[in-house]
Amino acid sequence: MNNRSGLFTFMLFLFLAMMITLQILAMKQSDRLYERLNVLLERGAGFTRDEATQTEREKSTKNMPMPKRIGDEGDSLIISLSAEPTTLNHLVTLADTYTSNIVLGNIFERLLEYDRDEIKLKPWLAESYQVSDDGMEVTVKLRDDVCFSDGVPMTADDILFTYQTIMNPGVDAAVKRMFYSKFEDVIKIDERTVKFISKEVLWKTFEVIGLFSVYPKHIYQFDDPEEFNSRRSNPVGSGPYVFEKWDVGQQVVLRRNENYWGHKPKIRKQIYRFITNETAQLQALRSGDIDFIDQPTSEQFDAMKNDKEFNKELKALSYWMPGVPTFYIAWNNKTVFFKDRLVRLAMTHMVDRNAVVEYILKGGGEISTGPFYIYGQQYNKSIEPWPYDVERARELLDQAGWVDTDGDGIRDKNGVPFRFKFSYSTGRAFYVQLAKLLKDAAAKVGVDVIPDPYEWSVFVEKIHNRDFESISLGFGGTIEYDPYQQFHSDQISNRGDNVTGFSNPRVDKLIDIARRTLPPDERYALYHKFHKMIHKEQPYTFLYTRPERAFISRRFENVIIHKVGIDSHEWYVPKEKQKYK
Incomplete structure (x- = not known):
């Protein structure tokens, strides 16, 4: 009996040892399978390895406190916009502009948000996630506590609707699509759970989700996609502010969402005034009619930052952050002028x-050679800017066959004079x-440029319709x-964002490989x-970054510069300094 008991004990011990060993091997195998995803989450998507390998590979925001708001309640923040938004519908292509996004960022919220100081994606409307x-x-x-501003709870149906709207070919959402x-x-599991299924693993997958x-x-469901496309006002979201009114040509007014699921901001209203003239913007700021100007001119900033009178009531802010824009001249590669690389280089x-x-x-910028953040790891610091060289420009134009055949001082080719329009938005002195x-x-190289200014909404539409020869803007923000x-040939048609029409199979292939490459280095x-x-091809002449x-008015306190910038939702005005009810 004792021998049988001892044998049983030994066999039980051996069985348990084998199970533990198999479990360890399974865990190691799982870790190896999961290593590629860890790399994705580690730096490319802003998560740390420790966060990505929690129990059941789940990250939860249960019991995670929302950022608390300090200071007195009340007052309004009046912000100057240099152009009126083209639409307040976040998804349509026309909304892919700074002015629309700066307003809508207060109304709509996302599943994840970047931590302001760690630059990592962390759950926001999401409570948790699991990765296969x-x-x-x-x-x-x-989360189970999120409601839209009309009091209706957010559910998985809203996630599916948003995704299906973006993917609807009749919806003008080429950029988002x-x-x-x-x-x-994207599949609904239950009322609070959705599953995103990828065709392939890309480094940007988590950021996109x-x-x-x-x-x-x-609020937004529709039968006819044009019904959705034409809805440009009265936005409704889950954010800390709600839409109050849009006085066309004057301002957009937002008021605090008193039913906000998170910690409400202290400032009761945000008002966006449309002031296209830069001098008028500064005058309005100094007179107290507005409180905030984003991106004042270099002359204004240089003059005001050390002005004693200015600094009594106002403050100048300056800071670098990932996503600051790179400004450029874009050459329409489909035109007779700029289809040739030699001409673009000239x-x-x-x-x-x-x-x-x-x-x-006024010295307030740095020459850039490409679209990446100049202080980031994507930027190739070994590339030297093409030098200012008028003689070299002339040589390149000669090589491309653009010469002055009729002696009028303007180069021509096949009977077409080299005369092109440079289109830009009005309102900015730059x-x-x-x-x-x-x-x-x-003029120094025998080319004639025709300045071609447009009001902002018209300018944006011309860009999306490729109705230009050259333009100047900037991109950044990620x-x-x-x-x-902006550079893959897949994005040329259907109002995609490759507005220059640049197409190069080798560039396409490199972009595709990079998107599937998870290890950051x-x-x-x-x-x-x-x-x-891109430096060789020059579809854009990259000018500078800054x-x-x-x-900002000194009435506002708790104005903190984080690694990803400033956040007006944490500002407040002390009671004794408040101007508006």
């Missing part, structure tokens, strides 16, 4: 970018100065930039190669 071992499926559980084209489907503005289905050589930085920007500089520079949107090396190729700058 192969990284192809991400299951998101929604591009981001979700690599998803096979996370930065997903949720639209309430019961244009870059003829533009004195040092003069742009030193004289127009673009007027740039147009003059470009026209003078072009922590790690994916060039697919390997991906950065690929982007360095991409940077070199720090974020702003003027």
Whole structure:
């Protein structure tokens, strides 16, 4: 009996030992399978390895406190916008502009948000997520305490509706649709759970899922896509502010969402005034009619930052952050002028970018050679800017066959004079100065430039319709930039964001490989190669990048510069300084 008992004990011990060993091996195998996803979450998507490998690979915001608000309640924040938004519908292509986004960021919220100081994506409307071992499926559980501003709870149906609206070919959402084209489907598991299914694992997958503005289905559902496209006002979301009114040509007024599920901001109203003239903006700020100017002119910033009278009531802010814009001249590669790389390179050589930085920007910027954040790891620091060289520009134009055959001082080719329009938005003195500089520079090499200004909404529509020869704008706004949107040939048609029409199979292939490359260092090396190729091809002449700058009234306190910028939702005005009820 004792022998049988001892044998049983031994066999039980052996069985348990084998089970433990198998479990350890399974865990190791799972870890190896999951290593690729860990890399994705580690730096490319802003998560740390420890966060990605929690129990059941789940990250939860249960019991996670929302950012608390300090200070007195009340008052209004009046912000100057240099252009009126084209629409207040976040999803349509026309909303892909700074003015629309700055307003709508107060109304709509996303599943994940960047931590302001750690630059990591963390759950927001999501309560938790689970990632499959192969990284192809991400299951998101929604918070149970989120309501839209009309009091209706957010559910999985709203996530599905938003995704299906973006993917509806009749909806004018080409820019947003591009981001979700690599998803096979989004499935509702239950009222609070959805599953995102990818066609392939990309480094940007988590960011794309996370930065997903949720639209309430019961407000926005439609039968005809044009019904959705034409809805440009009265936005409804779950954010800390709600839409009050849009006085066309004057202002958009938001009021605090008193039923907000998170910690309410202290400031009761945000008012966005449309002041297109930069001098008028500064006058309104100094007189107290507005409280905040984003990106004042270089002349204004240089003059005001050390002005004693100005600094008594106002403050100048300046800071670098990932996502600051890179400004450029874009050449429409489909035109007879700029389809040739030699011509585009000649244009870059003829533009004195040092003069742009030193004289127009008053030294408030740095020459850039590509679309990436100049202090980030994607940026190829080994690339030297093409020098200002008028003679070299002339040689390149000669090589491209643009010569002055009739002696009128303007180069021509096949009977077409080299005369092109430089289109830009009105209201910013910089673009007027740039147009003059470009026209003078072009004249030195036998090219005629026609300045072609437009009101902002018209300008944006011309860009989306490719109705231009050259334009100047800037792009940025993301922590790690994916060039697919602006440089891949897939994004030329259907109002995609490759507005220059640039097409190069080698560049396309490199972008595709980089998007599937999860280890950050390997991906950065690929982007360095991409940077070199774009530097050679010059679909854009990259002019400069600059720090974020702003003027703000000293009435506002708790104005903190985080690693990702400033957040007006944490500002407040002490009772004794408040001006508005």
